Amino acid sequence: MTLAIWRRRRLEKILLHEYAMLHRLAWSWCHNRHTADELVQETCLLAMEHVEQLKDNNKARQWIVKIMVNLHHNRMRSLRESVDVETLNLASPDSVESLALQEDRISQIRHAVASLKYDQRIVLTLVDLMGYSYIQVAETLDIPIGTVMSRLTRARSKLKDKLLNHNAEATGRPNLRRVK
Amino acid sequence: MKHYSEEMLNALADDEYPVEQQVELLSRLQSDKAATDELCKLRSVKQLVKTAYQETPEPNDKRHWWNYRTNKLPLFAVASIMLAVAVSVFLTGQYLFQEPIENRRLAMLDPDGRGQQPALGESQETRIVLHLLDADMQVAGDLLDEIERLLAEHRTSGNSLRVEIVAHSEGLALLRQRLSTHKTRITRLANEYPNLAFVACLNTVRRLRVEQGIEVTLLPEASTTKSGVAHVVQRQMEGWAYIKV
Numbered sequence: 286m287t288l289a290i291w292r293r294r295r296l297e298k299i300l301l302h303e304y305a306m307l308h309r310l311a312w313s314w315c316h317n318r319h320t321a322d323e324l325v326q327e328t329c330l331l332a333m334e335h336v337e338q339l340k341d342n343n344k345a346r347q348w349i350v351k352i353m354v355n356l357h358h359n360r361m362r363s364l365r366e367s368v369d370v371e372t373l374n375l376a377s378p379d380s381v382e383s384l385a386l387q388e389d390r391i392s393q394i395r396h397a398v399a400s401l402k403y404d405q406r407i408v409l410t411l412v413d414l415m416g417y418s419y420i421q422v423a424e425t426l427d428i429p430i431g432t433v434m435s436r437l438t439r440a441r442s443k444l445k446d447k448l449l450n451h452n453a454e455a456t457g458r459p460n461l462r463r464v465k
Numbered sequence: 466m467k468h469y470s471e472e473m474l475n476a477l478a479d480d481e482y483p484v485e486q487q488v489e490l491l492s493r494l495q496s497d498k499a500a501t502d503e504l505c506k507l508r509s510v511k512q513l514v515k516t517a518y519q520e521t522p523e524p525n526d527k528r529h530w531w532n533y534r535t536n537k538l539p540l541f542a543v544a545s546i547m548l549a550v551a552v553s554v555f556l557t558g559q560y561l562f563q564e565p566i567e568n569r570r571l572a573m574l575d576p577d578g579r580g581q582q583p584a585l586g587e588s589q590e591t592r593i594v595l596h597l598l599d600a601d602m603q604v605a606g607d608l609l610d611e612i613e614r615l616l617a618e619h620r621t622s623g624n625s626l627r628v629e630i631v632a633h634s635e636g637l638a639l640l641r642q643r644l645s646t647h648k649t650r651i652t653r654l655a656n657e658y659p660n661l662a663f664v665a666c667l668n669t670v671r672r673l674r675v676e677q678g679i680e681v682t683l684l685p686e687a688s689t690t691k692s693g694v695a696h697v698v699q700r701q702m703e704g705w706a707y708i709k710v
Contacts, residue, residue, distance in 0.1 A: 309518060394513050438471045
C-alpha cells in the first residue's frame with residue numbers, strides 16, 4: 286500500500302470518528318442543521334483533497350477544525366454576517382419529554398451564544414465545546430494568545446450578564462449556592 | 466477583586482495554569498470573596514455552554530460527506546472521457562473503430578486526442594473503473610448506455626477492455642433489488658459481457674442497516690467490496706482510468 290493511500294485511509298477513519306463532534310461544533314456556530322451539514326461535509330471533502338498537507342497525525346483533529354474555521358469564516362465574510370438570532374432554531378432536538386423550564390433554559394443559553402460576535406463565539410466554542418487550550422485556539426485561528434484571552438473574556442462576560450445576572454434578577458434569588 | 470484580572474480568572478476556570486501555579490492562585494483567592502464568586506460564575510457559564518450543546522441535531526445521513534459533492538458529471542462529459550481513452554488507444558496504434566476518424570461520433574468530442582492516456586494493463590488491456598454515487602436512475606441508465614456502447618465497440622475491434630461500476634453511497638440504488646429499475650438490463654449485460662463487473666460497497670450496506678434499519682438485498686450480479694472508496698482508490702493505484710459519476 287502506498288503512503289498516499291495509507292494517508293487517505295487514515296484520514297478517512299479520523300473524519301468518520303470525529304464527524305459527530307465536528308457537526309456539534311458547526312451547529313454551535315450556525316444553529317442551523319443544514320448549514321452545519323454543509324459546513325462539515327465541505328470540511329471533510331477539503332481535508333481529503335489536501336491530505337498531503339497533514340504532516341502530524343497527532344494534530345489531525347486540530348487541522349480539520351482549522352479547515353472548518355476557515356471555511357466558516359469565508360462563508361460569514363461573503364454573507365456579511367448579521368445573524369438574525371430570532372430566526373434561528375435553537376430548541377433542543379428531543380423536546381418531547383423535556384421539562385418546559387429546562388427547554389427554555391437551553392434555548393436561552395444557545396440564544397446567548399448565537400448573539401455573541403462571530404470572533405468571540407468561535408473562541409468560546411473551541412474552548413468550551415472542544416476543550417482546546419488557549420495555545421491550541423491561537424494556533425488554530427492564527428491569532429496571538431492574548432487575543433484569544435481577550436475574546437474569551439468578553440464572550441464570557443456577556444454570557445454571564447445574560448445567563449446569570451439576568452436570571453438572578455428574574456427569579457429574585459441568586460444562581461449560585463455556596464457549599465462549604 | 467483588585468489583584469485578579471478577568472483574563473486571569475478565565476484562565477483559572479479553564480485550567481490553563483500549570484498545576485502548582487493553579488493551586489497557589491486558588492489558595493490566594495480564598496481570601497477574596499468577590500474574586501471567588503466571579504470564578505464560580507465563570508465556571509458556571511462554561512458548564513452551561515457545554516450542557517446546552519451536549520445534544521444537537523443529528524447530521525443528515527443522506528448527505529454523508531463522501532457524497533456531498535457528487536459530481537453529476539454530464540453524460541456527454543463521461544462519454545468524452547471514455548472517448549479520450551478510446552482515442553488515445555487509437556493514437557498509440559490500436560484501432561477501435563472501422564470508420565474514418567472524422568466520421569466517428571465519439572471522436573468528434575476529442576478531435577485532437579488530448580484525453581487521458583488509456584489505463585492499459587500489462588497485457589494492453591484497457592481498464593476503466595466508474596464510481597457511481599448518484600441514485601438517479603436516469604443517470605444510471607445513460608451510464609449503462611455508454612458502457613454498453615463501449616463494450617460492443619471493443620468487442621468488435623477485438624481489443625481487450627475491463628469495466629467496473631462501483632456503486633457507493635446513494636449510487637448503491639442501482640444494485641438494490643428494491644430500488645433498481647435496470648435489473649433486467651444488468652442481468653443481460655452481465656451475461657453478455659464477462660469483462661463488465663458491478664461492485665457494491667458493503668460499508669454502505671452496513672450503514673443503511675445500522676443507521677436506517679434497512680436490510681439491503683443486492684442484485685445477484687453484484688459482487689461486493691468492503692469499501693467502495695478504498696476499492697476505487699486501489700484501482701487507480703493499479704493504473705485503472707477513474708471516472709466519477
